[in-house]
Amino acid sequence: MALALTTEEKIKQAATKLFIEKGFAATRTRDIAAEAGINLALLNYYFRSKEKLFDVVMEESLQLFLLGLEEILNDVNTVLKDKIAGIAGHYIDLLKSHPDLPLFILTEIRANPFRMEANLNVKEMLIESNFYKQLEATTQKKVDPMHFIMNLLGLLVFPFISSPVLKAEGEQGKAEFDQLMEERKHWVPIWVEAMLKTLSV
Template sequence: MAKNKNTEQKIFDAATELFVEKGVDRTSVRDIASKAGINLALMNYYFRSKENLFDAIFTNLVQKNTKDLIQILDSDLALPEKIRKYVSAYIDILIDNPLLVSFFMAILHRSREKITEMEVVSNLYGREIFTQQIIEEGKKGNIRKTDPSHFFVDMISMITFPFAIKPLIKHKNELSEEEFNAFIEERKTTIPEMLLKTLQPCE
């Protein structure tokens, strides 16, 4: 467990990078070994199989990237502030890891059933406190009740999806990498504005 750490980690990191960049199916164990600077057999010594390695990487990626977000949703912040923080933090994560979204989408398509069984994925959805806050806030202003399920889906859709179609957005709007990020940066204010407006009494 002492010396292992280094090699095991090297394999893990190399595989993570390749999986996210090229996709799981298009990454061979030989690629991984080569990138990690070790031998093919080592890869099977530490992780019994490629699928095993993938499971470990996927779980780790989800955990690492959703921890802060869940904390925000579960905090006792007032709803407007909470939404602004959540959107901003979420977008920051995706700016730092632009391939993460399309990787997750590819995975979702690759193994539809498997993914819902993973507790770590399931956890980021439908947090109790946040759900309650939306219901409360909606009651105040609106005749029609606000459905928290739709609200949450709207929110994560508007945050996440643009990254999935990043190449299209860049191409059609003729944006550089920096300009795309600026476009996304704007959404940190437009998305919360839009969401909060739907909760307000109006017209």
């Protein structure tokens, strides 16, 4: 039997839903309270302002987006090829469960580009990782490794951002889209490896 959500969890769940649907600016605390099934005074008791509630939701969303990534990046027992496959599988599984997560993060961080860096030091985590060192060794510093990181993230994240367009055009249902994403677990590492091989030519 599932445990009932606490009031704080109900508020965060409602806020996450509305922030994703409407964005920070268009979401009112009154709307969040109604979605959570509580009164506004109780919401204000738990979270003194919409900004503080948003910060909590955003931080938890970022943590979810990066959950498990650091372990993959710093596994000294895996070669670069296996790390890329691990990252691909990790993100595809995560985003199949939370397809709205990347667009929410990208949209809101655009309004405050320092939020991710200030909260989670993502850039430092990447640059100091074993994964980054392996990329540097493979590219022999001919190309900035960040190009490959951006390409990898684009191959993994963009399909989820663009999926509403495909679905709206009637090209794909959820089952078809999920199948494509499963196939990308195989293809994305191959494509990234092919990009890396061009440097040895």
